[in-house]
Every structure is written in structure tokens, then in C-alpha cells.
Amino acid sequence: MTYLETHLKGVLDENGLSLLDVTKDISVLSISDPRLPFGMKGTTDVLLVDIRSIQHIEPLAGVRMVVKLKKKVERRHKAQAFGELVAASMKAPMDCTPIGLLTDLTDQWHFSWFNEKKVLTHLRIVHPKNAFDFIAKAVVEPASSKPFRVPFIGRELTKFKIDDFLPMPDDGADEMMERYELMADVVEPEFLMARRMDYARQLVQSMPMYADLYK
Numbered sequence: 001m002t003y004l005e006t007h008l009k010g011v012l013d014e015n016g017l018s019l020l021d022v023t024k025d026i027s028v029l030s031i032s033d034p035r036l037p038f039g040m041k042g043t044t045d046v047l048l049v050d051i052r053s054i055q056h057i058e059p060l061a062g063v064r065m066v067v068k069l070k071k072k073v074e075r076r077h078k079a080q081a082f083g084e085l086v087a088a089s090m091k092a093p094m095d096c097t098p099i100g101l102l103t104d105l106t107d108q109w110h111f112s113w114f115n116e117k118k119v120l121t122h123l124r125i126v127h128p129k130n131a132f133d134f135i136a137k138a139v140v141e142p143a144s145s146k147p148f149r150v151p152f153i154g155r156e157l158t159k160f161k162i163d164d165f166l167p168m169p170d171d172g173a174d175e176m177m178e179r180y181e182l183m184a185d186v187v188e189p190e191f192l193m194a195r196r197m198d199y200a201r202q203l204v205q206s207m208p209m210y211a212d213l214y215k
Contacts, residue, residue: 001019001021001046003105004019004046004067004105005019007128007132008048008132008135008136010136011135011136011139011140015050015139015140016050016051017048017049017050017064017139018048018049018050018051018053018054019046019047019048019049020046020047020048020049020053020059021045021046022043022044022045022046022047022059023043023044023045024043025043025059026042026043027041027042027043028043028044028047028059028060029041029042029043029044029066029084029087029088029091030042030087031087031090031091033090035090035162035166036086036090040083040086040087042083042084042087044066044067044068044084044088045067045068045069046067046069047059047060047063047065047066047067047088048063048064048065048067048135048139049061049062049063049064050062050064050142052093060088060091060092060093060096061092061093061096062093062096062142063088063092063096063098064096064098064099064139064142065098065099065100065101065135065138065139066081066084066085066088066098066099066100066101067101067103068080068081068084068100068101068102068103069103069104069105070102070103070104070108071104072104073102073103073104073108073110077102078102078110080102081100081101081102081110081112082100082112082120084100085098085099085100085112085113086162088100089114089161089162089163090162090163092161094161094163095142095143096142096143096161097113097142097143097144097159097160097161099111099112099113099138099139099159100112100113101135103131105128106128107126107127107128108124108126109124109125109126109128109130109131109134110122110123110124111123111124111125111131111134111138113138113159113160114159114160114161114162114164114165115157115158115159115160116145116158116160118160118165118166121157130152133150133151133152134150137149137150138150138157138159144159144160144161144164145158145160145164146158146159
């Protein structure tokens with residue numbers, strides 16, 4: 001992780017970001033979500049996070065990037081990195097849109113994120129300097145749908161969260177609300193209140209005696 005800290009020092013200091021070693025936090029990316037056909041358990045190697053993760057002692061509270069480190073990158077590692085990105089995207093607060101990175105820290109830098117077409121986008125970079133330049137631009141803005149430009153790519157790029165295009169089904173409202181309540185110290189009070197109001201509205205709509213009010 002020292003290598004990453006050294007080469008990302010400028011962007012980390014300028015934006016109040018940090019790198020967290022989460023290899024020993026074996027459940028940081030564990031998730032059970034009604035939108036997934038199965039639950040996922042596990043962790044990753046490094047998270048690039050903002051100050052919220054430090055303040056709330058919650059690694060995913062301000063996650064900007066999920067980093068999987070390998071001495072030799074193999075094809076099977078790409079699926080693992082994709083799973084970690086999915087878990088981080090689903091578990092992160094609404095205003096955090098992480099990207100994924102699978103790398104050997106030499107000539108294999110595989111970035112992934114969800115674009116505006118709801119498609120998982122992959123970008124392989126060979127030269128470390130270009131990889132660090134990409135990271136510097138991609139992690140500055142935490143929220144979804146904020147375009148960013150990289151000097152060596154001739155178009156704007158946009159990243160999205162899974163929540164942006166795959167909303168929680170109605171029968172998952174209870175689980176989603178529980179997630180928000182557990183993160184009450186992390187999310188903005190106004191956001192939490194709005195979610196409570198939405199949840200209450202859904203409960204009322206599900207009651208036969210009040211259903212006609214919403215037709």
C-alpha cells in the first residue's frame with residue numbers, strides 16, 4: 001500500500017482522501033440484497049476513502065475506489081474484482097459511487113465502473129503514470145452522474161451506482177430502511193428523514209383501507 005500512498009499523495013492530500021488496508025476486515029464487502037440472486041461474503045485489499053470513513057469508523061461510508069492487488073493478474077481475478085465493485089456499490093451511501101481497480105502495480109491496471117448506459121465499463125491501462133492520472137480524475141467527485149475527463153481519453157466519462165438503475169424492489173423496502181437506519185450517523189439527516197417518509201408512504205399504500213388514496 002506504500003507504493004499507492006506515495007504515488008497518490010497529491011490527490012489524497014488535496015481532496016482529504018485516505019487509503020485503508022481492509023484485508024483483515026473479512027466482512028467489509030459481505031452483502032445480502034434482494035436484487036442479487038445470492039449473497040456475497042468477503043473483503044478486498046485496499047479502499048480509497050474520504051473523511052467520512054475515518055470519522056465514522058465505517059470503511060464504506062466514504063468509499064471512492066475498491067482496489068484488488070495481485071502479484072500476477074489472471075482472468076479469474078476480473079470476476080472477483082467485479083463482485084467486489086458490486087458489493088461496494090450496493091453497500092455505499094447514496095452519494096458514494098466507487099470505481100473498481102484490479103492491479104499488479106506494474107503493467108496491469110484494470111479499472112471498472114458502471115456507465116450511463118447501465119453497462120459495466122472496463123479500461124485497461126499499461127503505464128502506471130496514466131493509471132494514477134486516471135485515479136486522480138475519477139475519485140475527486142464522490143456522487144453519481146458527474147462527468148470527469150482524463151487527459152489521454154478524448155471524451156467525458158461518467159460513473160453510476162447500481163442504485164441509480166436497479167432500485168430496490170418493493171419487498172426489499174424493510175431491508176433498505178434498516179440499512180439507512182444503521183447508517184444514521186453517516187448519511188445527512190435530511191436524506192434519512194426523506195427515506196423515512198418514503199418508507200412510511202409505502203407502508204400506508206400497502207394497507208387495503210388506504211390503498212384507494214393512492215390510485
